[in-house]
Amino acid sequence: MDREIKGEYQVLLQAKDMGGLLGGLASTTTINVTLGDVNDNPPRFAKSIFHLRVPESASMGSAVGGIRAYDPDAGANAEVDYTIVPGEEGNMFDIISSGQSQEGIVVLKKTLDYETKKSYTFKVEASNAQLDPRFLHLGPFKDSATVKVSVLDVDEPPVFVQPSYSLEAYEDTPPGTIVGSVTAQDLDASSSAVRYSLEWQTESDSCFDIDTVEGTISTNDFLDRETADQHIITVVATKVSNPTLSTKVPVTVDVLDVNEFPPELAPPSQTFVCEDSRGGQVIQTLSALDRDRPPVGQRFFFKAPKELRNRNFTVRDFGNNTAGIVTRRSGFQRRLQEVYVLPVVVEDSGYPAQSSTSTLTIRVCSCGAGGSLLACSAEAVFLPAGLSTGALMAVLLCVALLIVIAALYMGQRRRKEKETLMTSKEDIRDNVIHYDDEGGGEADTHAFDMGTLRNTHSQRTSAHSSISKKEKNGYGDGVLLHLSSRVDNVRSPDIHRQTASVIAAKNNKAPPTPPRGKVTEGDAIMIREFITQRLEESEQGYAAPPYDSLATYAYEGCGSVAGSLSSIEESWVIDDSGEFSSLGDWGQPFKALASIMGMKPSTLTEES
Numbered sequence: 001m002d003r004e005i006k007g008e009y010q011v012l013l014q015a016k017d018m019g020g021l022l023g024g025l026a027s028t029t030t031i032n033v034t035l036g037d038v039n040d041n042p043p044r045f046a047k048s049i050f051h052l053r054v055p056e057s058a059s060m061g062s063a064v065g066g067i068r069a070y071d072p073d074a075g076a077n078a079e080v081d082y083t084i085v086p087g088e089e090g091n092m093f094d095i096i097s098s099g100q101s102q103e104g105i106v107v108l109k110k111t112l113d114y115e116t117k118k119s120y121t122f123k124v125e126a127s128n129a130q131l132d133p134r135f136l137h138l139g140p141f142k143d144s145a146t147v148k149v150s151v152l153d154v155d156e157p158p159v160f161v162q163p164s165y166s167l168e169a170y171e172d173t174p175p176g177t178i179v180g181s182v183t184a185q186d187l188d189a190s191s192s193a194v195r196y197s198l199e200w201q202t203e204s205d206s207c208f209d210i211d212t213v214e215g216t217i218s219t220n221d222f223l224d225r226e227t228a229d230q231h232i233i234t235v236v237a238t239k240v241s242n243p244t245l246s247t248k249v250p251v252t253v254d255v256l257d258v259n260e261f262p263p264e265l266a267p268p269s270q271t272f273v274c275e276d277s278r279g280g281q282v283i284q285t286l287s288a289l290d291r292d293r294p295p296v297g298q299r300f301f302f303k304a305p306k307e308l309r310n311r312n313f314t315v316r317d318f319g320n321n322t323a324g325i326v327t328r329r330s331g332f333q334r335r336l337q338e339v340y341v342l343p344v345v346v347e348d349s350g351y352p353a354q355s356s357t358s359t360l361t362i363r364v365c366s367c368g369a370g371g372s373l374l375a376c377s378a379e380a381v382f383l384p385a386g387l388s389t390g391a392l393m394a395v396l397l398c399v400a401l402l403i404v405i406a407a408l409y410m411g412q413r414r415r416k417e418k419e420t421l422m423t424s425k426e427d428i429r430d431n432v433i434h435y436d437d438e439g440g441g442e443a444d445t446h447a448f449d450m451g452t453l454r455n456t457h458s459q460r461t462s463a464h465s466s467i468s469k470k471e472k473n474g475y476g477d478g479v480l481l482h483l484s485s486r487v488d489n490v491r492s493p494d495i496h497r498q499t500a501s502v503i504a505a506k507n508n509k510a511p512p513t514p515p516r517g518k519v520t521e522g523d524a525i526m527i528r529e530f531i532t533q534r535l536e537e538s539e540q541g542y543a544a545p546p547y548d549s550l551a552t553y554a555y556e557g558c559g560s561v562a563g564s565l566s567s568i569e570e571s572w573v574i575d576d577s578g579e580f581s582s583l584g585d586w587g588q589p590f591k592a593l594a595s596i597m598g599m600k601p602s603t604l605t606e607e608s
Contacts, residue, residue: 001035004072009033039077039132042141043069049146050124052106056114057154064093064106069126069143071102078102079129085144090122093149106147114153115187121148157245158184158194158237165235165251167217170351171225172258179208181216184237184247192241199234199248208233208253217251225255259350261291263300265358271325272376273313273340274367275332282316282324283362288346299349304342305357313342313362325360332364339363 011031018024052065071078082104084090127142167180231253238246271284288300302323340362347355365376
């Protein structure tokens with residue numbers, strides 16, 4: 001039996017009793033017989049070639065079309081697996097088996113391009129998923145068919161040659177300078193023209209412009225790296241024949257730093273060479289510093305000036321941004337020359353290239369067997385010791401701090417001494433001795449006790465020292481009184497107050513003010529005698545001074561060698577013919593003057 005030809009059968013069945021004899025009873029029934037399926041049929045394609053079409057703009061993973069192989073079996077025996085026979089064109093697609101419709105769905109595996117390839121042809125096989133070993137002798141249970149996929153042309157936007165662009169421009173680039181270009185193409189068969197434009201997103205994008213036909217990018221203004229070191233602009237390519245189709249690409253413009261500063265030798269600028277150094281020996285390794293921001297891969301070149309030919313040392317460039325100082329001869333002697341100077345030229349690879357010439361000081365030193373420093377100048381000793389700039393600055397800072405502390409200490413000490421001196425000056429100011437009498441020229445200097453004037457504090461003397469004394473001047477009629485104090489802390493101006501106190505004590509009255517110092521009994525007696533003598537002279541004498549004067553003079557000075565400067569001798573002339581008796585009416589002092597003026601010149605003697 002073949003289920004694929006007839007799958008069901010009906011059988012009519014009759015049953016009789018009495019052994020089938022006449023008169024027996026009979027009954028009938030129908031029996032339905034259904035044949036079960038076995039996997040004895042392979043899948044078969046209805047046609048050998050399947051034609052499919054897909055637009056070139058189809059995305060990856062999208063369905064291109066479906067094909068189907070028929071298997072007359074039923075159920076699981078009818079399940080079909082579809083596979084693409086490996087091949088170059090078959091790699092562009094994939095096929096998926098559908099469980100419900102038993103179709104094979106062709107799926108796009110890679111993007112298509114009509115301009116590159118217009119069609120693809122590949123084979124597909126259909127096979128049973130489950131095989132029955134009893135029927136394998138019937139032949140292979142699979143079938144194959146050819147699939148031909150035609151690519152449809154689609155009007156596409158322009159395509160840029162690169163997915164992104166990176167450009168560079170120096171910050172001193174003048175406006176209108178071309179910094180780079182972009183390229184976009186229309187890959188369609190019509191090959192339409194392309195128009196370029198910039199999509200301004202920020203204000204900084206206005207620094208650039210683009211040629212709409214050529215796609216060249218130029219500057220609109222000066223670039224400032226300190227303001228923005230990088231610009232990202234968007235270029236749009238539009239199809240002329242269809243303006244709705246356009247493509248965008250990012251363009252990065254890096255602003256390069258202009259090489260403004262020349263490189264310099266890195267510290268230290270001094271080194272040393274041993275006296276027993278050999279020729280060709282590297283005594284110092286040099287490096288360079290650049291205040292500009294160095295670009296990636298910048299090089300420094302070291303050399304000696306061509307116009308200076310040094311017979312002792314030379315510069316050897318190692319090619320890795322370092323150089324060495326190499327001796328050109330053997331043996332150096334400090335007693336002949338202690339210091340050598342070597343100019344070194346350092347040049348960078350920037351734009352524009354910058355160079356500078358630095359001077360390296362080389363000192364000749366005495367070294368040990370292992371090259372250790374034994375004797376050299378102070379500057380060279382620091383080099384092998386490795387004293388860094390930071391350590392040197394710390395030492396200098398400590399020294400400066402000590403100097404400041406010492407200066408503050410000395411200033412404070414001077415301030416204290418100045419305060420003590422000012423206090424002493426105030427004491428001196430309080431002990432000034434006042435003389436209210438008119439002097440008589442240089443002759444008065446013999447009458448003053450200069451020691452008393454200079455010493456503000458009276459020195460203690462013995463208890464039996466003289467209280468007063470009289471001195472005769474050249475004319476024999478002058479009286480000079482000196483008062484000496486026996487108390488250390490009694491100042492001369494206080495004598496006025498002590499005098500008043502003594503007078504009050506004599507009259508049994510309270511003193512107006514208490515004395516500043518303690519007055520002993522001997523001092524009181526001395527002052528009382530002095531006042532009594534003054535009162536007597538005031539009552540009897542004709543030229544008595546005030547009672548509180550320390551030193552009085554009853555004469556006018558005799559003048560000096562240069563002559564008297566007084567205007568009395570020039571402005572007044574004694575008229576001996578006049579009458580001077582009336583002067584006595586003015587008082588006791590003027591009576592003596594009248595008697596003197598009334599005397600005749602012949603009666604006047606030198607003594608009178």
